[in-house]
Amino acid sequence: MTLPLDLLMFAALIGAILLGYPVSFSIAGVASIFALLGWLTGSFDLSLLGALGQRIFGLLTNDVLIAIPLFVFMGVVLEKSRIAEDLLETMGRLFGRVRGGLGVSVILVGALLAASTGIVGATVVAMGMIALPTMLRNGYNPKLASGVVCTSGTLGQIIPPSTLLIILSDVMSNAYQQAQFAQGKFTIETISVGQIFAAALMPGLLLVGIYILYMLMRAWLIPTDAPAMSESVVKPTAREIFLAVVPPVLLIVAVLGAILGGVATPGEAASVGAVGALLMAGVRMKASPTLMMAGGASLLLLAVLAGLFPVRIQRSDAGLFEWSMAFLFATLTFIGGMALFVSLKRTFTNSILKPTLSSTMVVTAMIFATILTASIFSLVFVGLGGEERITEILKSMPGGPTGALIFCMAIIFVLGFFLDFVEITVILLPLIAPALILMGHDPMWLAVLIAINLQTSFLTPPFGFSLFYLRGAAPKEITTGHIYLGVVPFIVLQIVGVSLIWLVPKVATWLPGIVY
Incomplete structure (x- = not known):
């Protein structure tokens, strides 16, 4: 018995990516090959590819995705101008004299940087170069120190504004519209970036609270793992705290407030963030x-x-x-x-502007190339009958809608061991999200669960991106084993966070209900 082309196509894509070939070329190449195979075997109509032009035009004129390069630029400016370093150093001195306080300061700084930069790589590398050596000098367990730096850096994926949430909002909005059309509705509702940001804010803060609670409990149960800093460390003055903390917080409030308050579109708010980051960098320079x-x-x-x-x-x-x-x-x-x-x-x-623009272009090109080629992949996959097959598989899952959601969350979690969040978001989610919404799952609650699951993909060995970022920035006494073992408790905490939001959906749906 031969496997259907749609399933073979998905398996071939994963194989091509694991071989290390550039992702966007892998996606487009696999789609092209299977479109030709489908045409030769009579299972694919090549005329469907005529929709590619419209899809590409829709992508390039998408108002939501315009915000991505601006948010990336904002984050890179804050990282290159060393504003993040000042914040980390000040917070470390503020909380360091408490047992586990240095770890708490890393988590809090990770949350602040997440809301102001949203770039996982920049946050992990910055904290790996500054906070990790300080934690080791103060006697922290190397595994715990590595784990807390890796995990805090990934908060940029769940705390808005986040590139993941922007892409996810576009995917979920399209899926929600497909589900409503399938139900025979012609007056359809959409999901905005602001709604997804509002839905993710409380769960993001919940994760921060879970991390801090774990850090304090571990410091209390095993004092040698997270000792207090020595008395010789000078506490920062009120002025130092104000100068380090208030500007990023004001930037966060301006950007998120403009989006959640409906004052500005995501693109306009991202422009505010980019300009604010430039002015902050000017003061730093x-x-x-x-x-x-x-x-x-x-x-x-x-x-x-x-x-x-x-x-x-x-x-x-x-x-x-x-x-x-x-x-x-x-x-x-x-x-x-x-x-x-x-x-x-x-x-x-001061040689900051040029590398900032280069980094922004590289990251933006990578994201848009993946989204563009994923559109080709999904078109061919649907043409081969893959969408109907996935719907049938989900409907046949034991446990009904709950069983189908558990199955999908497990697939996303496993794929996170091998694939990047962009690939999972733009390839897999358009295929499974409409079916899950048709089964009765709230789209915003579903988006938050998936976002935290995708955030976990940065931590899961062997290909977790945060692990590689930290490996490149960590001091030589930190081994790869320390990093891999260090993130295991935090992966468990991620699962705890998902479970809490699953059991108490109001955590994700309360704020959007109030604001919108």
């Missing part, structure tokens, strides 16, 4: 703090006033008020523009 704050305040005031009092001076009935507001807007634009110009100049002369 010794630009005038007064000019940077004046520039930031001017741009913020401009955004508010322009929304409240839109001015059209080309109109024939424009009076004194309109011309006065136009002059004010021009002045605010000039001040903000000057601050940005000085900040860009400082980051350029």
Whole structure:
């Protein structure tokens, strides 16, 4: 008995990726080969590939995905300008004298960096180079230190704004619309990025709380694993704490507040984040703090006033008020523009701007290439009958909708050992999510469960990306064995977090219900 082409296609894709061939080329190549095989065997209609142009155009004009390069840019600026290092060093001195306090500070900094950068690699590498040696010098268990650094760095995937959540919101919104069409509804609802961000915020904070509780309990049960720092460590002053913590927090509040409050689209909010990160980098590069704050305040005031009092001076009935507001807007634009110009100049002369732009382009190109080629893959897979087969498999699962969801979560967890979150999100989820929603699962609750499961893929050996990031940044006394064994308790904590959200769905659905 021969295996159907759709199942062979999925197996061939996993094999190609495991061989180490570039992911986007693997996806497109496997799709092309199986489209040809399907045509030769009479099981695929090549005319379906005519929809590719429309799919590519839809991807390139997707308002949601425009936010990705801006959020990536914001995160890379904060990492390259060493703002993250200042935050980590200050928090370490603040909590270090408490048993387990240094580990708690790493978790809290990971949460703050997650909400301000959203880039796992940058966070793990920064904490691996700064916090890990400090923890080892203070007698921390190498496995515990490695595990807490790896896990805290992955919070950028579940705490908004996050690249994973942006891609996931687009996938889940499409799946939700497909499910409603299948139910015969023609007045359909959609899911916005803001709703997914709101749904993920409380679960993300829940995970932070679980990590902190574990760290304090382990320090209490096994004091030698997480001892307090020596008395010689100088506690930071209130001014140092303010300068290190308040700017990132204000940036987070501005970005998330704009999205959750419905004031700005994700792309607009990401622009606010990118500009804010640039101004913060300017201060870090010794630009005038007064000019940077004046520039930031001017741009913020401009955004508010322009929304409240839109001015059209080309109109024939424009009076004194309109011309006065136009002059004010021009002045605010000039001040903000000057601050940005000085900040860009400082980051350029300090060799930060060029590597920031290069990193942003590399990450963005990787994400979009994967999404684009995954669209080709899904088109061929559906044409080979794969969508109907997956629906039948899920419907035949024992336990009904719950059994089907457990099965899908297990598949995602296992695939996380080998595949990246982008690949799983854009290849597998469009195939299983519509069926799960049709079975009655709340799409936002489902998105959060999947997001935490995908976050775990960064921690699972042998191909967990956080493990590789830390391996490259860790001091020589940290072995690969330390890192692999260190993340095991935190993988268990991830499963605990998923279980809590599964048992208490309100954790994910309460905030979106209030805000929207």
